[in-house]
Amino acid sequence: MIWVSWRQHRSQAIACLGMLGILAIFAIVVSSSMRTAFSHDALAGCLAHNPATGACQGAVGAFMNSFNTVVNIGFWALSLALPGLIGVVIGAPLIARELEYGTWQLAWAQTVPRTRWLVTKLAVVTGGLVILGAAMTALITWYRQPMDRLTGHFINNVYDFEGLALTAYILLAFGLAVLAGLLIRRSIPAMVAALVAWLAVRLAVEYLLRPRFQAPLTLRQTCAHGCSLDVGITSVPPETGHIGDWVLRAANPGNQIVGTYQPAGRFWNFQFIEAGLIVTITAAALAATIWLLRRRAA
Amino acid sequence: MTRDAAAVAAVQTTRLGRRYGQVWGLRDCTLEVPAGAIAGLVGPNGAGKTTLLQMIIGLLKPTEGQASVFGQTSRAHTAATLARVSFVAQDHPLYRDFSVADMLHLGRVMNPSWDQGLALARMNALGIPPKRKVKSLSGGQQAQVSLTMALAKRAPLLVLDEPVSSLDPIARLEFMRDVMAATADTGLTVLIASHVVSELERLCDWLIVLTAGHVQLAGPVDDLLAAHRLLTVPRATQDAELPGHCIHRSDSDRHSTALVRADPARMAALDHPGWQADPVGFEQLVLAYLQRPPAAAAQDDPAQAAARPGPTTKAVTR
């Protein structure tokens, strides 16, 4: 049954490997120029010796201008779509295709009860997706390494690609799509429905829940010379005293800066909380699928 | 042909029914197929044949009633119940991206009782190369692959849902030839659904007629043929005067021809002067029941019981 699961998803696995390959080529090409620029502009030295002054700002600004567009905007678009697409394209046909093409009459009439058929398939494909997610995360983390030293990884579209988030969201899309496939019985409509549901969860978690995983810290500071606090990520110079803090609210009354922020050190906490939440929803979707399939059989 | 009263029937259903929304696709279906028989399930398209077969196998959940195969209820859906039946669905679905060898491998890993030697020998004999992808095979070859998979599973019951309707005459013949050879070899029980009546006569010794979701007729072919007569009677004769149920009647100016299921108690009445009683042919019998309105079936359950084997019949041997 493991062989059958593998064989049925073989071409999808090859496509994913291909995609990883393209990603790797892109990453290597852009990353090498990024790293060159980083060392060329002595940004490392700049950060090490002058972390809190604006002396490096010019160099950092130039660096960010060259690479920010490519890295950030492209990534934002991708992070919103790619994990979802991967998950639904692989998940929706898992059951729906069998129903569409009538092969369920072949698959479920062999000497393997359909519950075992489904559980084995889900285990094999989930395993594959975890490996894919881990590989993509590792690749992207490596690729972004120079930039991350300037921005940390709390910035939202980076957060979604590093740590556990990417893998978790791929699994979520997969789980929702498998369930949709069983309920809707057609691959393409199931993909669309699952993608919409996935997007809803994704956006709700990112904008409503993520800022609140832990109580944010408050900052109130009087500046001697002009300073301003902006919502977003603290970079160079870091108003909160730290690069990579996520500023949720900011105000600049007079010569003070006031705001709330999540410190950069909480990155992994947040990743675990979010991944735990997402994986729980995924598990619920898959459990519901198995339960429904069982109920229709017996 | 004889049947052992103590032997477990290959297929048994009790008041089996299935509803799709508001419509009953199959209702009140009670029948039996003894082990070793080759049973034909006949009915027009949409009569409920596929629904019935899927419930017998356990692929579909009945709305009411129950079905069992060799004494085990089809709803249990355990490996044990699945191992008793091989199924070739309508349009013989296969995984189109798989090669023939892949399909056989699937059969082998999913069925402990798989006979790989038989599968390969058949593919060889049919000239189907194992490396070829299923999608590049002809319709007849695909049907043969499906049938090979079902035969190689070596289950004691083979269920075929209109297995030959998409095949050309040669492919049809070859297909059924292999089924007959397998039945002769292993005492396999076969249940074939078809809407092509003419081909079933030479193949079946058990018959089930289904129209609009109801069983019209079920039983051993020999007994059913023996229980019916084609009567030629004067036009004025009323249905009630006929010694049994009138299944189908056609009236001419001065005479009528009535296909009658003779009431066993009134068989002597068949020798009525002025009447002619002739035996009924298989195709004639089936067509008469196919044309009967479904409501009529509900009215004559007691008569249907007469067509089923009683405790006095003996074992099937080949």
Next chain:
Amino acid sequence: MFRFHVDGSSGVPPYLQLVHQVRQSLLLGYLQEGDRLPTVKDVASDLVINPNTVVKAYRQLEHEGLAGGRPGQGTFITGSLSPDPPEAHRALRASLERWLRDADAAGLSDEAVSALIAVARHDMKKEKV
């Protein structure tokens, strides 16, 4: 190997067709005592018919004393059907020719003669039952 054939449209049950073919072949000398009939499987796959039909036919032949099964070896022809002795034949033939001349004189066409024969045989069968 002796090969059978079955005519689906003849109205005669398949097993009876097989029995008739054996009888016919015995009469014509195509089958002789000691000949082995094909196995049930061979006939069933050759003709694409239910193996039980063949079993039934072979049982009928056994019942008529024309064939018998030897365990492990198959079914063999054990009897023979000799045509009626020539004497009886000649007498019947003569009376038949007389009758046909009478029928012709009475103005009966060929078809009317055949119909008359069929009706008479049918009525005689009914009397027997």
